[in-house]
Amino acid sequence: MPNRLSQETSPYLLQHADNPVDWHPWGEEALTSARRQDKPILLSIGYSSCHWCHVMAHESFEDAEVAQAMNTHFINIKVDREERPDLDQIYQLAHQMLAQRGGGWPLTMFLTPQQIPFFGGTYFPKQPRYQMPGFLDLLPRVAAFYAGHKSEISEQNAQMLAAFDATSPTKSSVQLALAPIDKAARELAASFDPVWGGFGKEPKFPRPTELDFCLRYATAGGMLRVGEMALFTLDKMQQGGIYDQLGGGFCRYSVDAHWAIPHFEKMLYDNGPLLGLYADAYALTGAPRLRQVCEETVGWLVREMRDAAGGFYSALDADSEHEEGKFYVWTPEAAQALLTPEEYAVLAPHYGLDGPPNFEAKHWHFVIAKPLEAVADSLSISIESSQQALTSARDKLFAARENRVRPGRDDKVLTSWNALMIKGLARAAQVFDKPEWVRLAQQAVDFIRDRLWQNGRLLASYKNGQAKLNAYLDDYAFLLDALLELMQTEFRAQDLVFAQGLADRLLTQFEDPAQGGFYFTSHDHERLIHRPKPGPDQATPSGNGVAVCALQRLGHVLGETRYLDAAQRALTLFYPAISSQPSGYTTLLIGLKENLSPPDIVLIRGPTPALAPWRAALALAYLPHTVTLYLPNATTGLPASLAKPETSQVNAWVCRGVSCLPAVTTPEALIALCKGAQGD
16 A cells, blocks of 8 residues: 555655555654654655665665564654755764764664754665675664663754754854965865866766856966866866766766766756856857867757656656666677667777776667867777768657667756756857747746745755645756856846846845844744754755855845945855865855955846847857846846946946946956956
């Protein structure tokens, strides 16, 4: 019989709806049952595209013997970490405190009925292996410990709550300065891998926030090497298997140092920022392969990740047919059977099929093993002929791959992750002059505004016609940031109104005006054992960092000091932590730079046809320290700060801080002016 999860919308929770485990979703019913029965809570947190979550589900949660032990001893709660990042943040931090090491998914935590964890881990096998205890043995031991050591657990709980409090930043009186920015650049340079790119050793994550910081830093007069590190990393990633060489889009991370073999899940929140970064890299270098990466990634997005109404889905699984990567990998024989000899002669050395297997000693996952120019030279054919053969071969293999059993797809629409993709699409649309990409971004915004913006408040998740869950800091901050990028692509008055509504809610529902900074949850959110105020970047940018950047930019656009003051308070709160470990706070550092040196606000006004040359020129200029709004003469609904006079020719006004410069009448003069301001 289905359990209580059958009434949920989360694909991850629904994966467990037929388990023999008596699962509850997180909610008052489960928490009340735990208190009433004085039973500990077994909290399991995961997500639908998580490989080891699937493994633990098959081994334990689908097993009748394990389920009986769980049902006997615990109130069992299953949580989708993508729907409830508030809970995930709290209990990942608790795991780190208890185990003295990082966590991950699946996260398995044992809580008192008051929601405070007293023991936990991540993946547990059913029987002991991997030097790990067996889950079946562990369950009665944890239950017995809870029953027999109440005073000891109570003492530990008090210590944990105090430790939670100690993680929150406290107000200080500091003078903001640029020094942490240079220090962060030096830290990133010290951890850079000069052979394969990226930072640190395997596993290698894309870390787009750090790469964005590096590009901005170098173009603002910092060490050129820092920008070269970012470009080199982006180049190495697109050559590797972390990038889907046939279908486009990036996987979550690489298990090796050279980007070859990924963990095969594809997440929306990686691909949005990476799309924008590759567009920036193209603007700086003009490398055709970078354009191809952007076009193929958008192709993947439209083909596999887009709801018919305009929203974007969350993720694709790593697994298909219970095997990780099966959808993506090949054997030379399978590829050769589909291709002509001429096609295979080009494809095999280019993607490494002429070498040993690189995945589990029996499969080949495509990487760019040999440049196409070198392949053409070795075959004594022209580069044009080799490109034609490769294109034809890729088309055939892609078509064959489409007939395989597909990885599972998490088709819920998350506000924050959609915002990251909207921003990436908007940026790429600017660089490549793609009106159809602008439409994709605008339709996603309209999807959110129509379905997830209710009574002046955002909701976090949408599926099957149902919007749910009180939105988080990231939802508001990321969407505000995305709207500011989208308005630079094509201005719509309704987007500015929406942005103001989001900014006002950030201040009224998330800010701590006394101490500064923004809580992850709103003031009227469910009361939990800890209320984080996150500053460092994680897999996604820091919500506080994005809020600072977006509020400052909107404040300068509108001349609204409330937004600027709130950003200033947040930077002041986090500045000691930023100064101590700056490379962990790159998004806040971008906000710090724009606080101390406000961005240029550029308003370009004129007849619609005459704006096209300006757009084309500025698209490839890479001006990250500039907010550019194109306001055709017919634009209506402009606030006073944007209401420049209509003219028969194009004029551009540059505003810096509280002063505006005389109108500029050529794109070249505008680019020179803005580049001079950012340090070039």
